[in-house]
Every structure is written in structure tokens, then in C-alpha cells.
Amino acid sequence: MPIELHYVDTGGDATPLVVVHGLLGSADNWRSHLKQWQRRHRVIAVDLRNHGRSPHVAGMGYDAMAEDLLALLDRLDVSRVHLLGHSMGGKVAISLARLAPSRVASLIVADIAPIAYGHDHDSVFAALRRVEAGQPTNRREADALLAEHVEESAVRLFLATNLERSDQGILRPRIGLDEIQDDYETIMAEPAGEGAFDGPTLVLRGAHSTYVTDAMLPKVREVLPRAEVETLEAGHWLHAEQPAAFQAAVNAFLERVER
Structure with a gap:
């Protein structure tokens, strides 16, 4: 059963850019980016379950988190979105794109691959x-x-x-x-869904991060065959470490998609 996520919505009529944070993040972490993006787009930033101001419930499965996000889009009467997710949020975004590809106009995945990880928190x-x-x-x-x-x-x-x-x-x-x-093991697992999402996709990775290595790119291409891969001089929190470069990459991609 989907839960009602807390969210921030800048308003507007264009296809929204939906922003999904990573593990232990929240919509609040993206406030400076939202101020920039809202000049060009309607932006919706969410708090995933058990994060920020959203409810605390059992289960961190990617299918459930994608359903939470889809339920929010339905409540907002939003049919299609540009979807951006960082780290765990990137896996949620990939899951939604696989489970409901008609709802995703384009996909931006920040420093995560569609694989199981063994990271220790x-x-x-x-x-x-x-x-x-x-x-x-x-x-x-x-x-x-x-x-x-x-x-x-x-x-x-x-x-x-x-x-x-x-x-x-x-x-x-x-x-x-x-x-x-x-449910930490589930968070470290692969995204939900099967097959590939063949819509326009940008994968941004940090040059000093180990989350999307060259060895992982074949799996990225398998799941996201149209992915453009761009590397920023940053670590895993590339949107915080290189905000201007991150903004520029996202803006350029969205401009290409919306032509």
C-alpha cells in the first residue's frame, strides 16, 4: 500500500522535473538546486519513506518506493516527468522507469549503477x-x-x-x-523491475567515486541502453561537491530532450 510522501512543488505547467534524494537525504538537501531549476521547470522534490518529513513504515523495497512516488504523481495529476535520482534515489528512479516507462519522459541517474552493492554504513x-x-x-x-x-x-x-x-x-x-x-540489505540490492528502460537517459558519475566504475558500465548499458555517461570531478555527492557543473549537465540534457 503506497504511503503519502512529503514533497516540495515549485508549481508550473511544463513537464515537471522530479528530484529523488539518496540514503539519509531529503528534499531539503536540494533547495539550492531547486532555486535554479525552477527558473526553467516545475520542480517536485520528494522525501522518500522513512526520510525527511515522510511517514515511517516497514520495508525499503524499490518496488514499494517506486509505488509511493507513482501514487504522488497520481495525486498531483502529473502524467509524465523528467526523473532525477541520486544514489538510492537513483535506484528508485530506475525502478519507476522500468515499472512505468510511459510516465518517464527522461531519466537522470546520479552516481549509482543498477547493481547490488556491498557498501557498509x-x-x-x-x-x-x-x-x-x-x-x-x-x-x-x-x-x-x-x-x-x-x-x-x-x-x-x-x-x-x-x-x-x-x-x-x-x-x-x-x-x-x-x-x-x-531492511538495509534491500537498499543495497538491485533496482526493481525487469528489462531495460529505453528512454533518454543521462548517467552522471563522480571521477573520485567508486559507485559507477568503468567495469559497471556494461550493466548500465544493459538496463539503460540510451544512457549518456558524463563524469564530473567529484566524489559520490557530486551535486553538492560540484553544484555548478551538475546544474550545467542536467540543464544541457533537459534542453536536448525537450527540443
Whole structure:
């Protein structure tokens, strides 16, 4: 049963650009990009289940997350979209494109391949659990708790976007951490659906990321046969590390598709 996702909609009449965040992200992470894209497009950014302001429910299967997104498009009376997904959100986007190809005018996949991964987020989950237990009352305290498990300051800043203040003044994770951890293996699995999506596709990858290596490109071509592959001088969070280059690549692709 699909759930009602929280979303941000800039409004407009053109074919929307729908933005889907990655694991432990949210629509809020894309605010600066939305400000730029809304000059040219209607933009809809979503919070996936167990993320941001969307409900917490059991199950992180890509078929279920794609159905959540389709249900939102139906509620908004949107028939076709340009669909952009980063990391886990890229797998959701690929799943939707395979399951309902008539709804996807074009597909943009940011630094993820349609394969199963073996990445380990144990330190990230441990850091968020430490914040839960430590009950910090300010961002400095929260960062110190996160730092017990995560050394990189940029990663801690990203994780801190998942914290909200309770009525008692305590900062705590707003994500469905139990639900995410319980179904973590499913998140690491391949996207849902079968066969190929043969619509216009752009795959953006980071030159300093290991998520879309040259060895993975045959599988990318198998699932996304029309994919244009572009490499940016960035790591996995390429939209945050190289925002101008990311914007330019997305804009150029959408211009080509909409001619």
C-alpha cells in the first residue's frame, strides 16, 4: 500500500522535473538546486519513506518506493516527468522507469549503477544511534557525538541535516532509523523491475567515486541502453561537491530532450 510522501512543488505547467534524494537525504538537501531549476521547470522534490518529513513504515523495497512516488504523481495529476535520482534515489528512479516507462519522459541517474552493492554504513548508523542516546541540546554537542564514529566533517554535516529538535529541546534523528537498518540489505540490492528502460537517459558519475566504475558500465548499458555517461570531478555527492557543473549537465540534457 503506497504511503503519502512529503514533497516540495515549485508549481508550473511544463513537464515537471522530479528530484529523488539518496540514503539519509531529503528534499531539503536540494533547495539550492531547486532555486535554479525552477527558473526553467516545475520542480517536485520528494522525501522518500522513512526520510525527511515522510511517514515511517516497514520495508525499503524499490518496488514499494517506486509505488509511493507513482501514487504522488497520481495525486498531483502529473502524467509524465523528467526523473532525477541520486544514489538510492537513483535506484528508485530506475525502478519507476522500468515499472512505468510511459510516465518517464527522461531519466537522470546520479552516481549509482543498477547493481547490488556491498557498501557498509555501520559507522553512519552507529553515529546516529550515538546521537539518539546522547540527547544533545545543540549542534556542537551533536557534532561531537557524531564524530565518535564518523571522522569526515562533510559527512557529519550531511548527517546533521537529519536532526530535529523535540519539544523538550533535544536534537534527535527524524528518520526512520529502525526501518532503514532492518531492511538495509534491500537498499543495497538491485533496482526493481525487469528489462531495460529505453528512454533518454543521462548517467552522471563522480571521477573520485567508486559507485559507477568503468567495469559497471556494461550493466548500465544493459538496463539503460540510451544512457549518456558524463563524469564530473567529484566524489559520490557530486551535486553538492560540484553544484555548478551538475546544474550545467542536467540543464544541457533537459534542453536536448525537450527540443
